[in-house]
Amino acid sequence: MIKLDFSKQGGLIPCIVQEEETNEVLMLAYMNEESLEKTIETGLATYWSRSRNELWVKGETSGHVQHVSQILVDCDQDTLLIKVRQEGAACHTGKHSCFYRTIQGKEIL
């Protein structure tokens, strides 16, 4: 296992979530060491919720879980990119991806 640098953001590392089938970027979330271990162990994307301060199995309530097929690390070991199979929508708004608007506010999804 590559040693990750969790030090830059107080024990958290940003994690880009990409849909394997479409290559669409779905969201950005944060992992601490425990959530990464859980993700590897269970195969379900598990993050650290910065607002609730707790481990968060994505889709635990909604059913919109993310099955993780690959975990990639960047050159600086301070960012993850995971490839997932998304059940339902990734975004809490019901949109498939959280990136459904341009910076001008125009909806693209």
Next chain:
Amino acid sequence: MIKLDFSKQGGLIPCIVQEEETNEVLMLAYMNEESLEKTIETGLATYWSRSRNELWVKGETSGHVQHVSQILVDCDQDTLLIKVRQEGAACHTGKHSCFYRTIQGKEIL
């Protein structure tokens, strides 16, 4: 323009960089308000370097610039996704994407 939340990371916002042609995720970088303005103004991806503490026009030295075609915002207004046309390699290692390894250390690019 959508108002972004720069408060969560001390004036910085993470920015996922995706290659428009291939949908490959190239890197994650950080922008402050000034770098975002520069990016919009020049059409070249401009970040904030956390290590050098300065504005950083990606590829200014290497020529590996990123022509920005779209800037997307997530549901929480705290993350950007930019679509780019990448000149040369995005990664300083010479790899096309910074995400060239699995977490087990296996090179995929």
